[in-house]
Amino acid sequence: MEKDFKDLGPICDFFAPLTRVKVDGRSLVVTNRDGEFGVIDGACSHLGGPLADGRLVGDYVECPWHGWKYHRCTGAGEPGYELDATAAFSLEVAAGRLLIDMSSETARGRAPHEPDPLSRPIVREPGPMRVLGISTTNMNAELSRFSTSENLLDLALVEAGSLGAECKTIRLRDLKFRACEGYYSKSARACSWPCSITQSDPEDELREVYEGLVHWADVLILATPIRWGNASSLFYKMAERLNAIQNQVTIADRTLIRNKVASFIITGGQDNVQQVSGQMLNFFGELGFHFPQFPFIGHSRGWSAEDMEHNIAYVKHNHVLREAAQDLAARSVRLSEQILKRVEEERPVNLHGRKGRSTASYMESQREETDFDEGAGTK
Ligand code: FES
Structure with missing residues (x-):
C-alpha cells in the first residue's frame, strides 16, 4: 500500500x-x-x-x-x-x-470476554414478592453486640414474610468490597454498568448488593444507625458504588431500577433522623425507587440524652417502635403489590399477530394481499 x-x-x-x-x-x-x-x-x-x-x-x-x-x-x-x-x-x-x-495502521482488537452476569436483561422472574433488607451498621462480627437499627429491620422482615414475601438480608459488614474509586469524576462514561470494580475484581463482594437491588428485590428496606448526624460510613461506602446504577440514567437513558419500593429504618442515640431520611429519599429516589406513604421510621434519644445504656432496652421493649417497623414493612409490601399488579395489567397481550393493527389497517393489508394475488394471476 x-x-x-x-x-x-x-x-x-x-x-x-x-x-x-x-x-x-x-x-x-x-x-x-x-x-x-x-x-x-x-x-x-x-x-x-x-x-x-x-x-x-x-x-x-x-x-x-x-x-x-x-x-x-x-x-x-x-x-x-x-x-x-x-x-x-x-x-x-x-x-x-x-x-x-x-x-x-494495525488492527484494533478485543479478545472475546464473557459478559458479566449482572449485565443480563432485567426481567422480574415469576414468584412471590421479594423483600431485601440491607443492614448498614458496622459492627464487629466477633462480638455479640446489639444493633437497634438491625433489630428493627429483622422485625420488619419477619412481618414481610408473614405477608407472603420471600425475604433476604444483606449485612453490609459481612461483605468485603472496595470503595468507589471515582471513575465518574474522570468522565461520566468511565463509570460503567456493571461497575468496573465488580467486573475486574472477583474478590469484590458488592456484586451481591447489585444482584439484590437490580435483579432480585421488589422491596428494599434499608436500616442505618446515625453516626455524627449522618447514615453509617458503610452506607456511604455502598452508596458511592451504586453510582454505577444511577449513572446509567444520565449517560445511557437506562433505568435499571424499575417498579421497586424502598423504605428506611433510622435509629440513633442522639439526633438527625430527618437529615438522614432526607438523604435516603434523595438518593434512592435518584436510583428510581418508589416510596410508600410515610417511607421511614426513626428513633433517637435526643440531643441531651447521654444514657445510652438505656437505649437498647428502650428499643427492645418499645411496642410503638416495634409496631412501626412492622407497619413500615406492610406499607412497603402493599405498595409493591399495587405496582406489580399495575405492571402485570399493562403487560402487552399477545394478540397472535393482530397486535397494533387497527381494523382499518388490517382490512387494508388484506386488500393488498388480495390485489397481489389477483395481479399475479393475470399476467
Ligand atoms: S481501561 Fe480504558 S476505558 Fe476502561
Missing part, C-alpha cells in the same frame, strides 16, 4: 513520555521512551478512555480510566491480554521532524 506520511512536528515537541496529537481529526498518542518514539490510537479499546491522559509504565501506555495497558509501539494489550489491542502506526524521523505513516 502506498505510504501516507503526515508531519507531526519537530521532535522537540515530543520530549514528554506521552503527547496527544490530532491527525485528520483523529486523536493519537505519541510516546517517547529514552528517545525512542512510538504512536498508537488515543482511545482505549475498553470504553474509549483518553490514553494520552494516562501514563507510561515501561513500554505500556496505561489508560487512566480502568488501567488497561497497550504496548506503545505495537498497540498490543499487556502480556496475557495481547488481543485487547489498540491501533498502532509506523513513525519516521526526517530532518528533525516526526512523521507518521497513516497507511501502516
Whole structure:
C-alpha cells in the first residue's frame, strides 16, 4: 500500500513520555521512551478512555480510566491480554521532524470476554414478592453486640414474610468490597454498568448488593444507625458504588431500577433522623425507587440524652417502635403489590399477530394481499 506520511512536528515537541496529537481529526498518542518514539490510537479499546491522559509504565501506555495497558509501539494489550489491542502506526524521523505513516495502521482488537452476569436483561422472574433488607451498621462480627437499627429491620422482615414475601438480608459488614474509586469524576462514561470494580475484581463482594437491588428485590428496606448526624460510613461506602446504577440514567437513558419500593429504618442515640431520611429519599429516589406513604421510621434519644445504656432496652421493649417497623414493612409490601399488579395489567397481550393493527389497517393489508394475488394471476 502506498505510504501516507503526515508531519507531526519537530521532535522537540515530543520530549514528554506521552503527547496527544490530532491527525485528520483523529486523536493519537505519541510516546517517547529514552528517545525512542512510538504512536498508537488515543482511545482505549475498553470504553474509549483518553490514553494520552494516562501514563507510561515501561513500554505500556496505561489508560487512566480502568488501567488497561497497550504496548506503545505495537498497540498490543499487556502480556496475557495481547488481543485487547489498540491501533498502532509506523513513525519516521526526517530532518528533525516526526512523521507518521497513516497507511501502516494495525488492527484494533478485543479478545472475546464473557459478559458479566449482572449485565443480563432485567426481567422480574415469576414468584412471590421479594423483600431485601440491607443492614448498614458496622459492627464487629466477633462480638455479640446489639444493633437497634438491625433489630428493627429483622422485625420488619419477619412481618414481610408473614405477608407472603420471600425475604433476604444483606449485612453490609459481612461483605468485603472496595470503595468507589471515582471513575465518574474522570468522565461520566468511565463509570460503567456493571461497575468496573465488580467486573475486574472477583474478590469484590458488592456484586451481591447489585444482584439484590437490580435483579432480585421488589422491596428494599434499608436500616442505618446515625453516626455524627449522618447514615453509617458503610452506607456511604455502598452508596458511592451504586453510582454505577444511577449513572446509567444520565449517560445511557437506562433505568435499571424499575417498579421497586424502598423504605428506611433510622435509629440513633442522639439526633438527625430527618437529615438522614432526607438523604435516603434523595438518593434512592435518584436510583428510581418508589416510596410508600410515610417511607421511614426513626428513633433517637435526643440531643441531651447521654444514657445510652438505656437505649437498647428502650428499643427492645418499645411496642410503638416495634409496631412501626412492622407497619413500615406492610406499607412497603402493599405498595409493591399495587405496582406489580399495575405492571402485570399493562403487560402487552399477545394478540397472535393482530397486535397494533387497527381494523382499518388490517382490512387494508388484506386488500393488498388480495390485489397481489389477483395481479399475479393475470399476467
Ligand atoms: S481501561 Fe480504558 S476505558 Fe476502561
